[in-house]
Amino acid sequence: MGKSSFYTRIINISDYIDSSNIESVKTRLFDKSMPEPNTGCFIWIGCLFNGDYGRMWVRDKQIMAHRISYFVHKGEIPEDFVIDHICNNPSCINPQHLEAKTQKDNGYRSKHSPTTINAQKTHCKNGHEFTEENTNSTIYGRRCITCVKKYKSEWYLKKIATKERLKKLNHKK
Ligand SMILES: [Zn+2]
Numbered sequence: 764m765g766k767s768s769f770y771t772r773i774i775n776i777s778d779y780i781d782s783s784n785i786e787s788v789k790t791r792l793f794d795k796s797m798p799e800p801n802t803g804c805f806i807w808i809g810c811l812f813n814g815d816y817g818r819m820w821v822r823d824k825q826i827m828a829h830r831i832s833y834f835v836h837k838g839e840i841p842e843d844f845v846i847d848h849i850c851n852n853p854s855c856i857n858p859q860h861l862e863a864k865t866q867k868d869n870g871y872r873s874k875h876s877p878t879t880i881n882a883q884k885t886h887c888k889n890g891h892e893f894t895e896e897n898t899n900s901t902i903y904g905r906r907c908i909t910c911v912k913k914y915k916s917e918w919y920l921k922k923i924a925t926k927e928r929l930k931k932l933n934h935k936k
């Protein structure tokens with residue numbers, strides 16, 4: 764029963780976050796995550812637990828980032844409840860993708876459960892169809908290839924533009 768011993772180690776977040784530090788915790792969650800255009804996930808870019816779940820120091824404790832996100836945005840996590848990712852992306856901290864479930868409910872969900880939001884969609888959020896050629900299946904779910912390409916090229920152009928701007932600035936000096 765390795766799984767249940769893992770869950771019993773979960774700590775009570777309200778012992779670590781209150782009105783005195785909740786705003787700074789929210790800011791840190793925002794700073795340490797990055798939006799993923801296809802899935803709407805906020806990917807944790809800080810430290811990870813087992814390469815999966817984000818973690819963050821609060822006072823003297825390391826706490827799982829998605830649980831913190833649930834706590835500060837949606838409220839107290841009921842005892843014996845686990846926070847489930849409806850997007851199946853363990854490193855996501857988007858509160859809209861997090862759901863409190865009993866440990867039992869959570870155990871019945873498989874990684875590629877057809878009940879996940881991604882599997883129900885026939886099109887990406889920008890309206891491209893999830894055809895065989897346009898779909899990249901990753902451990903985080905399906906990705907629209909058209910959108911990923913667009914996102915990557917936009918990011919690249921932005922990077923070039925920043926470089927050019929810096930070059931010009933240096934030239935003026
Ligand atoms: Zn997500």
Ligand SMILES: [Zn+2]
Nearest residue numbers: 887891907910
């Ligand atoms: Zn798309």
